[in-house]
Amino acid sequence: MNQPLYGVWLGDVFFCFSGEVSEPKVDAWSRVVRTFRMPDGTRPFTNASLRLAELRYPAKTLGSTSKRRPERKTLGGRTMEGLALAPGDAFQWLISMDAEYYRSQGLAVGEEIEYWVQASRFALELLLQGKFAPGTAEVPSVGRRRTTMQTIKAVWKPQLSAEDTARFLQLAANIPPIAIGTPAALAGSDPATREEAGAIVLYSFLCAVIDSQAREVVRESENKLQAYLANYRRGQSPLAELWWNSLLTASRDIPVQGTTEEVGELEEAVERVGGTEFPYISMEDHPPGEGTLGLGLRLEPPLEDNRTDWKVSFWVRSQEDEGLLMSARSIWGNPVSDQMIRGRMYSGVQLQLLMNLGEAAALAPELAEGLHGPAPEGVTLTLERLSTFMKESVPKLTANGIAVQMPSRWSKEGRRRVGLSLKMMQDARSPGESHPLPVLGMEHLVNFQISAAMGGQTLSREELKYLAEQNLPYVQFRGEWVEVDLKEINQVLRFMKRHEKGEMELAEWMHLSAEMDGERMWKGLFIEEVETTGLLSSLLEGEKERKLPSRPIPSTLHGELRPYQERGYQWLSMMRELGFGVCLADDMGLGKTVQVITTLLERQRHGSEGSPVLIICPTSLLGNWQRELQRFAPDLTLHVHHGVRRLRGEDFLHEASEHDIVLTTYHLAGRDGGDLSAIHWSSVVLDEAQYIKNYRTKQAQSVMKLSAPHRIAMTGTPVENRLAELWSIFHFLNPGYLGSFHSFRQRYAPGEGQQERLRELHKLVSPFMLRRLKSDPDIRKDLPEKLELKSYCPLSEVQGAMYQAVVDEMMGQIESQTGMARKGLVLSSLTKLKQICDHPQLLRRDEGRPLRPDSSGKMERMLEILDSIADVEESALIFTQYVGMGELLVSMLERKYGKQPYFLHGGVPKRERDEMVRNFQSGEGTEFFVLSLKAGGVGLNLTRANHVLHYDRWWNPAVENQATDRVFRIGQHRNVQVHKLISQGTLEERIDELIEQKKALSEQVVGAGETWLTEMSDGELRQLIELQEQDWM
Amino acid sequence: MESAGWAEGIGLAIIPGQLKVKVDGGKESSEPHEVSVQVKMLNPADREKVLAYLEEDPLALYRLLAGQDAAWLDELAPLSLEGETAEASCSCGQAACGHAAALLAAAARQLAAEPLQRLTLLGLPREALLASVFDAWAKAAPPAAGGAAAESATRAKEKGPSGPSPGEWVAEAAAEGRLHRPGPQLGELAVQLSPPPPADQLGPAGDWTSLLPGVRGVSKALGLVARGATKQAEQKRRSLKL
Known part of the structure; x- marks a missing residue:
């Protein structure tokens, strides 16, 4: 980007500046200029000094819009900061100025620099010819009172011949305005005209340059010149000799001081001898300059609405005075032939105008027609002729220096585009229809009306025809004159003749809608507007949660929906009915599963056509789904496709068709893809859909191949920010909607314009996504303060084997034990079982073996949960009963997340404990804090975390709650989520059930300790600990 | 008949109502002599017609001034130089000298080349012609009554004969976006950079x-x-x- 480089003469220095006033900008500019290097390596501004100068400069750079009536006031003075060059340096700089080179390096020198270049060349010519002579210059007296003494200095000045003077005056007359906006250069004088001001400034510059060059010579030859000095004695020798000595001495300053009279005499004498008077005679003695008139033309649109003829009016300009602009009428109207206008004499003005007009008429025949009748002021042209005039004559006129002024509106707004406006039509349905939702998916054909539009307004057929008939690039439209593209108009007209309506697939409609204004094209035509109406419009505008026809919650749902869950259900169901695949992206913990289950129930109510629903989820969530389906929709039959003994082939097909729901994992979706794709599912639901984010994996590809008219994707992650994930999910939901991955990636790649395109993408996907956050005020009010989430984790093979072994052992021995022994056996066995559920390593103590997460179902699940928590940058407390488990957790988390979490247990000294707590609360350290369940006591404040994870359960809910409450305290402003991990099919599950069933009585049931367990009968015990159906068995 | 080559470019004067030429002696006589031919000028009515024509046709006026053809002159201001020798006088002293005829022939050529001269000869010289036409136009041009024309006309008067002051000029330039622009004749400045004299x-x-x-x-x-x-x-x- 080019920075400007302006320059003015201040009387003593050449001042370069940028026009900026803001300090940082000026600093940056100064740096650039100071370090600027010429091709030969020299830096012209090395010796420049920082300077503040008062200039007449506008507040901001005005554009070139000419104002017909400029301000009569003068331009205010402003202080500009810049770099000052001494006259000698400035001379060298200007003489060797190469504006092209500067531009190539990012500096755009101002137009005025060319002037100073010429002035410098003029000075160089004078120097080359030796046209300079000794002279005097006044030294301004420094304040105080007037004395009778005056000081001058000896300077070298230009010596101008008559011819030189003429050129000087011509140069002065062409000085750029900015150069005389320098109060410093004009100090001490009061020029009456701008020519005089120009002469003062220019002369000052020339003198300074010449003096600097001569002085350099004097400096170099000072020794030689010593011989020619006068023998000056104060009081005796004439002042002229002092002046002479001063002239020939550069090493020190010799002031020439004398009485006013003496000094005046000396000045006069020197000037006379040297011929170094100021080469300007003021107006009174000097005849005013002559001026030449030129022709200007103006295009004027018709004034009244019903007129169509344009006028080209005649104006008079001046070649020497750019500010002059007069109408032809004013010239004709004043019969005086020699007129003084703005300080210049113009002779035979009428004749000049006439001759200019005649010459112009030779170039432009249209103008010739205007030269009829007395005092011609202009010519009227029909639109047709105007067009020819513009195309053919105007270029010729401009090439010959005749300015043609256009109506300002055209250049300001530019050409108006003419295109189409599409409006969706409602499907015609007879009123009696019960089914209010006619849309069916992305391939649904949208019917729309087509009308012509221009500049945001619809054109009627007649208007469009009128525009086309004009056949001109300028037409009058609704009261104003606009510029149009004829080709475009005809294209639109041709199209409209054949199509009043159209249809296209909804997916295409959505894309057109989402595209940015000004870029929409369809069938080669520009699309101004796309209007969606009716139900779709409320859906697509993102007003998902309103205006939806509400449907009742299925009675088969066992449970209550929170209000936002109900809204989610409404939306899911309606989108399903409309035939769209959708993504439910609510925050973790908001209950996506229950919303989906409710929708499945509703679907079922309308008749399931015999096809089952397929739900795919991560392995660790199988248990959860089972529980939730069991809990909320016990009427739906479920088949779990998992484990070594799962069904294949025909058996599977048969079994699947016999059930409402088939539940399987991503892993098996990949492996058993063949079986799964053989079934026509009524719906496919993907839980944690980010599992298919890499569309190239076998899992993802198998999932895409599944056949289902309806799809739901569930995820807790902010999908819209992860483009690859977004594409994969949408490719699953509505194949082809977002195009190919390659084109998608290219379109939304980072780079210029990405922001706009991402907005477009948002418009495309937001109608099909529903995402609510826990932090939404709307949602928060519906959430309990403590959100409890149970995760049912399957046992690993190893765990299962160990568990079974312990069960067998205990049951084998229990019959033969009584009393304390029995009690002891029960307690120790139960402890072992719990530890196995936590992690086999607790019992096996395989030191040296790497810790594997997949050895424990709970561990796996916990890591998934922690991942989600870390994703949204939240924090969690992890509670466990066993210190050994705590240590395992610490090493696991450190391995996974790279940071060692704090572990607080009974053995931690108070000081260390306080430090841990303090660090954690202040946000330092890790997001996760492991605690043993009974650690601490009162005074532990860990409110930074808003998640609590119970890795294992204490069978006294009061103890558990107390742990939870460490987090949930005054000061905690966020909802807290409590995760409880339960090993599926084990005693943990059953004890949890017991606790749930007898919540109110739990205190009594479980008592203060575990005594109640030990008081169970053998049979009860067996039931309690029996390992229920496991996949690996 | 002598060749009339001598008449061209030697002081052939076309003035209202008269053609004359001063001739140096040349071959025939040693003294310079003057030949002149009287031409009848336009009567006032015809004069008016010519002026009226030009008042109504600025283009024709331009063409006339630019030295282009003006066929309409033949109709409105016909001029035949044939047989005008009756009004001729020649100071050469010879009777029936062909000088007049030669003068007429030369004049005819000149007039053909410059139609404007015809009007001069017919009593309507350039200055008078222009003054008359422009005066008529001044009367015909409606008085400035508001609008842009008035604006700039008054503007011209405001700035009057003396033009804007330096400060006003700078402000004007800034408003018109040409604050930095040198005057239009900067390019015409001739600077000679040659080696210094001895x-x-x-x-x-x-x-x-x-x-x-x-x-x-x-x-x-x-x-x-x-x-x-x-x-x-x-x-x-x-x-x-x-």
Whole structure:
């Protein structure tokens, strides 16, 4: 980007500046200029000094819009900061100025620099010819009172011949305005005209340059010149000799001081001898300059609405005075032939105008027609002729220096585009229809009306025809004159003749809608507007949660929906009915599963056509789904496709068709893809859909191949920010909607314009996504303060084997034990079982073996949960009963997340404990804090975390709650989520059930300790600990 | 008949109502003599017609002034120089000299080349013609009644004969976006950068010695500086990319 480089003469220095006033900008500019290097390596501004100068400069750079009536006031003075060059340096700089080179390096020198270049060349010519002579210059007296003494200095000045003077005056007359906006250069004088001001400034510059060059010579030859000095004695020798000595001495300053009279005499004498008077005679003695008139033309649109003829009016300009602009009428109207206008004499003005007009008429025949009748002021042209005039004559006129002024509106707004406006039509349905939702998916054909539009307004057929008939690039439209593209108009007209309506697939409609204004094209035509109406419009505008026809919650749902869950259900169901695949992206913990289950129930109510629903989820969530389906929709039959003994082939097909729901994992979706794709599912639901984010994996590809008219994707992650994930999910939901991955990636790649395109993408996907956050005020009010989430984790093979072994052992021995022994056996066995559920390593103590997460179902699940928590940058407390488990957790988390979490247990000294707590609360350290369940006591404040994870359960809910409450305290402003991990099919599950069933009585049931367990009968015990159906068995 | 070549370009004067030419002696006589032919000028009515025509047709006026053809003149201001010799007079003293005829022939050629001259001859010289037409136009042009024309006309009057003050001029330029622009004739400035003249021709001019009677070697000192400066300037000149 080019920075400007302006320059003015201040009387003593050449001042370069940028026009900026803001300090940082000026600093940056100064740096650039100071370090600027010429091709030969020299830096012209090395010796420049920082300077503040008062200039007449506008507040901001005005554009070139000419104002017909400029301000009569003068331009205010402003202080500009810049770099000052001494006259000698400035001379060298200007003489060797190469504006092209500067531009190539990012500096755009101002137009005025060319002037100073010429002035410098003029000075160089004078120097080359030796046209300079000794002279005097006044030294301004420094304040105080007037004395009778005056000081001058000896300077070298230009010596101008008559011819030189003429050129000087011509140069002065062409000085750029900015150069005389320098109060410093004009100090001490009061020029009456701008020519005089120009002469003062220019002369000052020339003198300074010449003096600097001569002085350099004097400096170099000072020794030689010593011989020619006068023998000056104060009081005796004439002042002229002092002046002479001063002239020939550069090493020190010799002031020439004398009485006013003496000094005046000396000045006069020197000037006379040297011929170094100021080469300007003021107006009174000097005849005013002559001026030449030129022709200007103006295009004027018709004034009244019903007129169509344009006028080209005649104006008079001046070649020497750019500010002059007069109408032809004013010239004709004043019969005086020699007129003084703005300080210049113009002779035979009428004749000049006439001759200019005649010459112009030779170039432009249209103008010739205007030269009829007395005092011609202009010519009227029909639109047709105007067009020819513009195309053919105007270029010729401009090439010959005749300015043609256009109506300002055209250049300001530019050409108006003419295109189409599409409006969706409602499907015609007879009123009696019960089914209010006619849309069916992305391939649904949208019917729309087509009308012509221009500049945001619809054109009627007649208007469009009128525009086309004009056949001109300028037409009058609704009261104003606009510029149009004829080709475009005809294209639109041709199209409209054949199509009043159209249809296209909804997916295409959505894309057109989402595209940015000004870029929409369809069938080669520009699309101004796309209007969606009716139900779709409320859906697509993102007003998902309103205006939806509400449907009742299925009675088969066992449970209550929170209000936002109900809204989610409404939306899911309606989108399903409309035939769209959708993504439910609510925050973790908001209950996506229950919303989906409710929708499945509703679907079922309308008749399931015999096809089952397929739900795919991560392995660790199988248990959860089972529980939730069991809990909320016990009427739906479920088949779990998992484990070594799962069904294949025909058996599977048969079994699947016999059930409402088939539940399987991503892993098996990949492996058993063949079986799964053989079934026509009524719906496919993907839980944690980010599992298919890499569309190239076998899992993802198998999932895409599944056949289902309806799809739901569930995820807790902010999908819209992860483009690859977004594409994969949408490719699953509505194949082809977002195009190919390659084109998608290219379109939304980072780079210029990405922001706009991402907005477009948002418009495309937001109608099909529903995402609510826990932090939404709307949602928060519906959430309990403590959100409890149970995760049912399957046992690993190893765990299962160990568990079974312990069960067998205990049951084998229990019959033969009584009393304390029995009690002891029960307690120790139960402890072992719990530890196995936590992690086999607790019992096996395989030191040296790497810790594997997949050895424990709970561990796996916990890591998934922690991942989600870390994703949204939240924090969690992890509670466990066993210190050994705590240590395992610490090493696991450190391995996974790279940071060692704090572990607080009974053995931690108070000081260390306080430090841990303090660090954690202040946000330092890790997001996760492991605690043993009974650690601490009162005074532990860990409110930074808003998640609590119970890795294992204490069978006294009061103890558990107390742990939870460490987090949930005054000061905690966020909802807290409590995760409880339960090993599926084990005693943990059953004890949890017991606790749930007898919540109110739990205190009594479980008592203060575990005594109640030990008081169970053998049979009860067996039931309690029996390992229920496991996949690996 | 002598050739009439001598009449061209030798003082052929076309003035209202008369054609005349001064001729040097040449072959025939040693004295210069004057030939003149009287031409009947337009009567007032016809004069009016011509003026009226031009008032109504600025283009025709332009063409006339530019020396282009003006066929309409033949109709409105016919001129036949044949047989005008009756009004001729020649100071050569010879009777029935062909000078007049030659003059007429020469004049005819000139008039054909410059139609405007015809009007001059017919009593409507250029200045009078223009004055008359422009006067008529001044009367015909409606008085400035508001609008842009009035604006700029008044503007011209405001600025009056003296033009804007320097401050106003700067403000005007800033408003019109040409604050930095040099005047249009900057390009016409002629600067000659040639090597300096020989040392003995160098200045500075002026009687410096008389200004400093008590100082010796004034000229020498000045010459030294002048030489040094021109040498410096020459170095700069050479280094320029010309």
